[in-house]
Amino acid sequence: MGELWVDGGRCQGHARCWALAPETFEIDEEGYAHVIPGRENSGDEPNVRKAIRNCPERAILERETNDAGEKASEVSAS
Amino acid sequence: MSTETERGLSHNKSDFDFHGRSLDNIFDEYQDILTNGPVGHSNKYGGFWYVTKSEDIFNAEQDPDTFAVGPSMILPPFGTDVPLIPIDIDPPAHADFRKILLPMFTPMNVSKLGPGMRETARQLCHEVLAAGDVVDVSAKLARPMPTIIFSRLAGYPEQDWPIFDRWIDEIIYERTAHPETAYAAGRELNDYFDRLLDEREEAGPEAEPSNDLITQLLKAEVKGRKLTREELLSYCYLLFLAGLDTTAWAIRSALWYLAGNPQAQQQLRENPDLIPTAAEEFLRTLSPVQAMARTAKKDTVVRGQEIKAGERVVLVFGAGNRDPEVYEEPNEIKIDREDNRHLAFGGGIHRCLGSNLGRAEMVIAMEEFLKAVPHFERANDDEPWHGVGPLTLKIGA
Numbered sequence: 038m039g040e041l042w043v044d045g046g047r048c049q050g051h052a053r054c055w056a057l058a059p060e061t062f063e064i065d066e067e068g069y070a071h072v073i074p075g076r077e078n079s080g081d082e083p084n085v086r087k088a089i090r091n092c093p094e095r096a097i098l099e100r101e102t103n104d105a106g107e108k109a110s111e112v113s114a115s
Numbered sequence: 116m117s118t119e120t121e122r123g124l125s126h127n128k129s130d131f132d133f134h135g136r137s138l139d140n141i142f143d144e145y146q147d148i149l150t151n152g153p154v155g156h157s158n159k160y161g162g163f164w165y166v167t168k169s170e171d172i173f174n175a176e177q178d179p180d181t182f183a184v185g186p187s188m189i190l191p192p193f194g195t196d197v198p199l200i201p202i203d204i205d206p207p208a209h210a211d212f213r214k215i216l217l218p219m220f221t222p223m224n225v226s227k228l229g230p231g232m233r234e235t236a237r238q239l240c241h242e243v244l245a246a247g248d249v250v251d252v253s254a255k256l257a258r259p260m261p262t263i264i265f266s267r268l269a270g271y272p273e274q275d276w277p278i279f280d281r282w283i284d285e286i287i288y289e290r291t292a293h294p295e296t297a298y299a300a301g302r303e304l305n306d307y308f309d310r311l312l313d314e315r316e317e318a319g320p321e322a323e324p325s326n327d328l329i330t331q332l333l334k335a336e337v338k339g340r341k342l343t344r345e346e347l348l349s350y351c352y353l354l355f356l357a358g359l360d361t362t363a364w365a366i367r368s369a370l371w372y373l374a375g376n377p378q379a380q381q382q383l384r385e386n387p388d389l390i391p392t393a394a395e396e397f398l399r400t401l402s403p404v405q406a407m408a409r410t411a412k413k414d415t416v417v418r419g420q421e422i423k424a425g426e427r428v429v430l431v432f433g434a435g436n437r438d439p440e441v442y443e444e445p446n447e448i449k450i451d452r453e454d455n456r457h458l459a460f461g462g463g464i465h466r467c468l469g470s471n472l473g474r475a476e477m478v479i480a481m482e483e484f485l486k487a488v489p490h491f492e493r494a495n496d497d498e499p500w501h502g503v504g505p506l507t508l509k510i511g512a
Contacts, residue, residue, distance in 0.1 A: 056222070
């Protein structure tokens with residue numbers, strides 16, 4: 038499982054992730070989504086999977102980590 | 116016209132239209148187009164390419180350098196040839212204009228409006244009940260609710276509200292058959308906002324209601340300067356049309372569906388927690404915005420079809436929302452559909468600014484209507500699924 042993040046270059050503020058998985062996503066004052074700090078590893082939870090599948094911009098991604106725990110390639114979770 | 120043969124298209128709909136009575140049977144047409152020729156050319160409205168696959172629409176929206184919104188994403192025009200801010204503005208100017216109102220439309224800000232919205236919905240539903248057993252719920256709820264809620268948010272004085280429906284009808288719904296009517300109403304609407312802005316500026320900042328949209332626009336700065344009167348008028352014009360009409364359609368179409376489908380109606384009565392999920396499904400299948408236009412900035416290719424720089428392109432969201440490659444049984448309305456990445460609010464940098472408000476209004480309208488009003492059915496089967504015209508219901512049938 039990778040580290041969950043919202044690509045700020047793709048997110049357009051639909052806020053579907055926040056509606057479906059408010060325990061993992063928060064919305065900033067301009068309406069853009071972010072993963073709540075400490076919730077980067079919640080990518081396997083059903084609500085989060087649902088949020089990923091419903092994001093109209095396909096902006097919720099998982100960052101693969103290699104064996105050393107370093108950030109490696111970025112792959113779409115959709 | 117023999118555009119199809121000239122362009123070598125095998126299965127083309129040269130009369131494809133997405134307005135008025137064309138919407139009556141458009142879902143059958145979408146399936147035909149999606150199956151047999153998902154990109155084609157219509158001769159309507161000066162000619163445009165239609166793009167119907169969900170993936171193609173998504174890709175076009177992610178590429179504003181190729182698929183620009185200027186001169187306008189509205190086809191045919193909303194009774195004006197002035198580019199509307201922010202929807203008809205391309206990068207780089209677009210982001211600064213959009214940023215002004217983004218904070219007003221976040222889910223948190225919208226939820227602050229919740230109690231007021233609910234109170235308005237309750238009052239209107241009460242009036243529906245008081246009107247008897249056969250009631251036009253479009254006139255009694257679907258239209259007035261967004262008018263009241265958006266007008267308060269925007270700062271339109273209450274005494275002006277009664278005239279708003281006519282401007283919407285003439286600008287949005289007469290523009291295909293009678294463009295001159297739309298332009299005449301457009302001039303009235305523009306003059307209305309010119310006077311309203313005069314009044315607000317004369318009254319000065321102390322007299323202004325603290326946090327309405329017009330105040331935000333008057334205070335706003337773009338690149339270190341205030342907005343010009345022309346820019347303010349354009350922004351006000353767009354907000355008016357976007358804030359009132361689409362939500363009215365969304366509420367009306369949801370009630371239209373529930374009136375014709377007693378099982379779904381009963382299911383939502385028994386399980387109101389399902390209403391937000393159902394709202395997404397109504398937005399997917401009966402969306403008020405069936406299509407929006409772009410203009411190719413450079414030569415490009417969509418699904419093998421060449422499109423030349425300068426040609427109009429219409430992204431048919433309503434068709435993409437019924438694309439069998441994306442949705443299981445796309446033409447079935449399943450009020451508990453969970454995977455619903457639809458295009459009702461568009462996407463990319465022009466995502467509907469008011470999507471969170473529109474959703475909230477729709478959900479609250481359905482919740483309060485189902486709470487207040489007993490079993491209802493359609494009283495007139497000739498009333499179409501689309502638009503904001505009458506929706507006559509038999510209540511307590």
